[in-house]
Amino acid sequence: MRQRPPATVDAATAGAPADEGIRLARLRKIFEGRGAPLLALEDVSIATRRGAFTSIIGPSGCGKSTILRMLADLDAPTFGTVTAHGKTPRELRRASKLGIVFQEPALLPWRTVRSNIELAVQVTGLAVPARTCDDLIALVGLDGFERTRPAELSGGMRQRVAIARALVTSPEVLLLDEPFGALDEMTRRRLNLELLRIWSEQAATTLLVTHSIEEAAFLSDTVVVMSPRPGRILAEVEVDFPRPRKEALLRTPSFHALTDRLSELLAGGGDDDRG
Amino acid sequence: MTIAGEADAGRGFSRLPERAETVAILVAVLVGWEVLARTLLAGSFALAAPTQVAAQLAQNWPLYATNVQVTLWTALKGFAIGNAVAVVAAVLIVQWPALERPVFSAALAIYSLPIIALAPILMVLLDRPDAMVALSALAVIFTTMVAAVLGLRSADPAALEVVHVLGGSGRDKLIRVRLQSALPSLFAGLKIAAPASVLGATVGEFMGAERGLGVLITGALASLETTRVWSVAVLATALSGGGYVLVGWIGAWLTPWVHGLEISQAATRGGAGAGPGLLRTGATIAISLVVVFGGWALFIRLAGLNAFFAKGPGDVWAFLFTEPDAAANRALVFGGLLVTLGNAGLGFVAGMAGGTLAAIVFVLRPSVERGVMPIAITLRSIPILATTPLVILLLGRTLAATTVIVAILSFFPTMINMVTAMRLTRRQIVEVLHVMNASRLTILWRAELPSALPALMASARIAVPASILGAVIIEWLVTGVGMGNAILAGVYNADYAVLWAVAAILTLIAMATYGLVSVAERAVLRRYAPEQLA
Structure with a gap:
């Protein structure tokens, strides 16, 4: 694995190259509520490739979820630009090209598993064949639960429904905000494996926000490490383990070397490696 | 309009432009x-202008002040007594669950008692002033008890285990956990109790008293003095709304760890846990x-x-079924019942539908809500008497007028409950839909309205x-029709059996309907909010 200094991107570049993925250029975010304005993000620039899996790790409150929310058109930067595939988040959303999964499954309790997944089809109005839905239910391992309501499912199963709902419309950009944060370690590992398998079948450019170093290292092509508030990028670490990745990877020395490295960076020990 | 902006508004950051908008709408x-x-309604005896009301109040202030004092004192005593009874009943229920069914049934019976039929009976059984206090107290017991039970049960199980x-x-x-945990929900109940105690007091005064706002309004209505009617209405609304706001402040001051929305949430859920489970079985009906x-x-x-005044169940049975005049009595009471149920049913449906529609408008247009909601919250406590003259003068003594007046009673609570419930739709569900490029109406239809169904059922109950x-x-x-006519006949002929029969039948009908709605509510909760049944 290599490590390179934070990318600096010229915000004025027009006409996105074909392989451009997510592009954050000199983002700054100031929250103004009651009391003093809060500087949440300072000079954050990231550029990823189309179809790449990128993770952001960082301490609580470092603004990593804010970045994801900007890409989801749920929030806007105070300064700087956000694009993916050369389009603004709003354009992507209007074209129904975004998929999102939160830490909470956010399912509609009155709908069945199948109907919760179909919600995405109904709302976006996209022409998705019924088979896609069946295939996804099978892919996330929920066969036989199509007609079950969320209250009768375990936490892990609910989160699989949320993932299937995000994927059913084959989004170009997939946004994952701590999707397994509320689950136990065992379930989390299993779902990580499943996520990789599903993700490899779709070509979505993916951004994952997580607290888990192991999760970020296992899933990603690039791990972005952020500082405590105000969030800055401390390092971008490329992860070049070959795909498809298997669970055995978790037990290899090189994987441990990577997670140790990320831990050090998070703890602020990465200063000597920068520049 | 961004999602982020709405979320901020929902969390109630007070910003100057919003305040200004609220003031602007109030002024408008x-x-x-x-x-x-x-202009339009000048000389119609329907509406008095604010300036006329102000002048009227200023000129005759001593008269109004004396009567406000009487009503306020009655309502305060009723508020204190009724809520004390309610809290004791709630503690009994929570500490000794075996008492739940009988105590709940008794409280529900009290809530279902038509105070208008009860008033003439209480007036002969008690001193006049005591009868007013009793009516005021009876008006608050049930809602406060339900809120208190809900609060006492909301205690964190982990804290109880510690x-x-x-x-x-x-x-x-x-003492250490439950009472504190109960405060938010209890205060939500007390907020509703404040206007209810004023309503109880004025209805009592209405039926016959020497002083009080109820007396003033009857006199003014009879002589078609519109300005005086509206002056009393404004004062009664101020008493109710003032009580509502004051109790809210005290509650917020006593529970600094709670945010406003959570209190409203407790009010919205009011009794979902307490009521429906109780009224399911035949055993419960028998106990009731x-x-x-x-x-x-x-x-x-x-x-x-x-x-002569006090009639037991046996006397009422004889009055309805075995006396020589039983057939005529039945015709009076049951004929009246059909008319009353028709009137009540139409108004109920109109009020629920209107409240829901208004809530939808508010949720779609938050700026309208911010301006109108403070008024609506005050108006939820508007005495039914204040709106009556206006509606009657506009629509005449017709079915439409009755429907509108009855509808107003369920309109405000339904609207407020629905707005609150729709706002409490899980933020992340709304965000997921937003990311899916759902339109505002889609979010309303797919997420917010279904989320508010439990609140609709609670309002209906x-x-x-x-x-x-x-x-x-x-x-x-x-x-002068329906059960109201039967009460008039009973009072006019000093036939107290009629009054007892009307009170008993209306109570049973109201309890039965409450039970039916509870069963339906349970079915809705099972599907739309399973976590509330746990």
């Missing part, structure tokens, strides 16, 4: 009222009947009351007895 309402009263492991007794748990009839018979026997009461009040006061 006052100006509109003034203009309407001076006290248990430390060797604490049931009383320790009550035993409590109602047993309590009634016992009250008559123990109180040693004059048999509470609105049923209120609608029946409202219909009877209007029949008694204005249209």
Whole structure:
């Protein structure tokens, strides 16, 4: 694995190259509520490739979820630009090209598993064949639960429904905000494996926000490490383990070397490696 | 309009432009009222302008002050007594679950008692002032009890277990954990109780008293003095709304760890956990009947009351079925019942539908809500008497007028409950839909409205007895039909059996309907909010 200094991107570049993925250029975010304005993000620039899996790790409150929310058109930067595939988040959303999964499954309790997944089809109005839905239910391992309501499912199963709902419309950009944060370690590992398998079948450019170093290292092509508030990028670490990745990877020395490295960076020990 | 902006508004950051908007809409309402009263409705005896009301109040202030004092004092005593009874009942229920069914049934019976039929009876059984206080107290017991039970049960199980492991007794748990946990929900109940106690007091005054706002309004109505009617209405609304706001402040001050929305949430859920589970089985119905009839018979026997005024269940049975005049009596009472149920039903449906529609408008247009909601919250406590003259003058003594007046009773609570519930739709569900590029209407239709269904059912449950009461009040006061007519006949002929029969039948009908709505509510909760059944 290599490590390179934070990318600096010229915000004025027009006409996105074909392989451009997510592009954050000199983002700054100031929250103004009651009391003093809060500087949440300072000079954050990231550029990823189309179809790449990128993770952001960082301490609580470092603004990593804010970045994801900007890409989801749920929030806007105070300064700087956000694009993916050369389009603004709003354009992507209007074209129904975004998929999102939160830490909470956010399912509609009155709908069945199948109907919760179909919600995405109904709302976006996209022409998705019924088979896609069946295939996804099978892919996330929920066969036989199509007609079950969320209250009768375990936490892990609910989160699989949320993932299937995000994927059913084959989004170009997939946004994952701590999707397994509320689950136990065992379930989390299993779902990580499943996520990789599903993700490899779709070509979505993916951004994952997580607290888990192991999760970020296992899933990603690039791990972005952020500082405590105000969030800055401390390092971008490329992860070049070959795909498809298997669970055995978790037990290899090189994987441990990577997670140790990320831990050090998070703890602020990465200063000597920068520049 | 971004999602982020809405979320901020929902969290209630107070910003200057919003305040200004609220003030602007308030001013607009006052100006509109003034203009309407001076132009379109001038000379129609329907509406008095704000300036006329202000002048009227200033000129005759000593008269109004004396009467406000009487009503306020009655309502305060009723508020204190009724809520004390309610809290004691709630503690009994929570500490000794075996008492739940009988105590709940008794409280529900009290809530379902039509105070308008009860008032003439209480007036002969008690001193006049005491009768007013009793009516005011009876008006608050049930809602406060339900809120208090809900609050006491909302205690964090982990905190209760910690006290248990430390060797604490049931009383320790009550004093150290449950009472504090109950405060938010209890205050949500007390907020509703404040206007209810004023309404109870004025209805009592209405039926016959020497002083008080109820007396003033009857006099003014009879002589068509519109300005005086509206002056009393404004004062009564100020009393109710002032009580509502004051109790809210006290509650917020006592529970600094709670945010406003959570309190409203407790109010919205009011009784979902307490009521529906209770009224499911035949056993519960049997217990309710035993409590109602047993309590009634016992009250008559123990109180040693004059048999001319005090009629037991046996007397009412004889009145309806075995007396020589039984057929005529049945015609009066049951014929009246059909009319009343029609009136109440129409108003109920109109109120629920109107409240839901208004809530939808508010949720789609938050700026309208911010301006109108403070007024609506005050108006939820508007005395039914204040709106009656306007509606009657606009629509005449017609079915439409009755429907509108009854509808107003369920309109405000339904609207407020629905707005609150829609706002409480899980933020992340709304965000997921937003990311899916859902339109505002889609979010409303797919997420917010279904999320608010439980609140709609809770509103319906509470609105049923209120609608029946409202219909009877209007029949008694204005249209002279239905059960209201039967009460008039009973009072006119000093035939107290009629009054007892009307009270008993209306109570049973209201309880039965409440039970039916509860069953339906349970079905809705099972599907739309399973977590509330746990």
